[in-house]
Amino acid sequence: MRRSTVKWTVAAAVSALVLSGCASKEERAGASAQAGGAGWSAGSDTIKIGLIAPMTGPYSVLGILQENSIRVEMDRINQAGGVGGAKLELVIRDSALDPGKAVQAANELVGDGQVRMVVGPSLSAFYNAAKAIYEQNRKINCQPGVGTGDFSVLKYGFRSQDPNDIGVKKMMHYLHGQGVKSIGLVYEADDTGKAIDGYITASAKEYGITYLGYQQTRPDDQSHRPYVDKLKDAGAILVSSNASGAKTMAAADEAGYKGVMAGTSGLQNVTFLDAAGDLAIGSVFSAGNVQFNIRDHSTWKPGYKAHVETIVSKYGVVEGPKSGAKMPKGTAIAADCVTAFAAAAENAKSIDPDKLAGAMTALDIPDSATPSGNAIKPADHEFYHVDDIHIYRWDKDAEGWFITDVTPKS
Structure with a gap:
């Protein structure tokens, strides 16, 4: 991958x-x-x-x-x-x-x-x-x-x-279908990180995925390389949804990590992409319906399409x-x-x-x-x-950033 x-x-x-x-x-x-x-x-x-x-x-x-x-x-x-x-x-x-x-x-x-x-x-x-x-x-x-x-x-x-728990559950379902056998978590040592740690612990077993543990980041970390090195054998690493997650992606790139970089719904937002840059290409995230960056507007759901077009x-x-x-x-x-x-x-x-x-x-x-x-x-x-939860993948071409819905069919 x-x-x-x-x-x-x-x-x-x-x-x-x-x-x-x-x-x-x-x-x-x-x-x-x-x-x-x-x-x-x-x-x-x-x-x-x-x-x-x-x-x-x-x-x-x-x-x-x-x-x-x-x-x-x-x-x-x-x-x-x-x-x-x-x-x-x-x-x-x-x-x-x-x-x-x-x-x-x-x-x-x-x-x-x-x-x-x-x-x-x-x-x-x-x-x-x-x-x-x-x-x-x-x-x-x-x-x-x-x-x-x-x-x-x-x-x-x-x-x-x-809720974060169902987002993690949907991600485990997706990763299982991709043949991923193990996952690690790199996240802040806050209530959300601790909650996600618990959700992965519970749902990874259900999908036959080995959980390699939770690496707790610090606000003053200059690099996340030590955390990534401890998870170098993981088939996937789930990261935070802000600049901290982008720092994890940078460390994974530096380490030559070849697994899946994954996250929850926060990875949909432009501030994350600003922080991660091209390192976010190929990353996947779980979220409710977020079709704005799907280019084929004919696939947008009617109520969503009407609302978003009015907003814009x-x-x-x-x-x-x-x-x-x-x-x-x-x-x-x-x-x-x-x-x-x-x-x-x-x-x-x-x-x-x-x-x-x-x-x-x-x-x-x-x-x-x-x-x-x-x-x-x-x-x-x-x-x-x-x-209601989807799995989306970020990609980029000459026209800019776009997402693809890669949600498993069943």
Whole structure:
């Protein structure tokens, strides 16, 4: 195998975005579940949805991308009549990547009776500090930036991020099909790295892959060569999704490593490609539907295509200054939170939190009818499941970077 192979840096810690033409019966069912408000009343002219995200500082791109996608989906729903006749309105609180501010914002938004759902705060540690506030105050919340933790134990919390455990599981399935017999992990010594270590330990055995261990990196490492040398016989090395992972790839190239360089959903983002450069050619990553860098747009799922084209038209793209790689200036998994809220309210004909929570768990929106292109089936409070996860491979030619879907067929 050839070795020469936005995730926003913060997203690494997470882990890390108007149907047209003829629709099938399934698609029409999904679309009608999202349409607005006929036959019942929400009891007010406005329903507020809160967003807690870093809107300033070095990681403000995360909050901006979430805001853009949420606004695009809100506009679509409002143009269709709103929710129970009420228009959706976005209320934003800047967490500034400060856990204290995130908790303060959660307390503020749960105290606002017009706020019927809160999106965020992103990052597992921040959400862990806020989730009890939501539960105690019966506030529906949706999390597109939290990769770890058990949402099935919550009543009002739902996750629209692909959990890290299923991403690792899908990657093990792929590697097994490629004949890979062993894998190692090079990752930061943080909660995400430790969680991924546990996920590999559990799933590698299922696929007959030997786990050669977890090499914990340090922020002050000048080189990752010592870590790679300890894993030189591994058939695959799973790396971090930020500049640390790029450093691992550089060390593997220096060592002449010939195995597979792999990662989770953060490898989709242009900041990773800016850091890794051509070393990312041939690398593979697990993620939910991310078709933006698949050049054949006819393969894009209808809801995803409509959402992303609107994002690009309205807000543009993020382009890596070094790599030239592009991604839409929005994250559709945040928009899925709004899609699910509207569909649940329409089905329950209510915005009561208990009725909403019950209706959310009963949703079954097909992947053709969602902004992300992933099916929304949150019976266990998880929007997405292992069948929604793909394996993508990065490649580059004279026209620039592109991805190929190499997901195993079964």
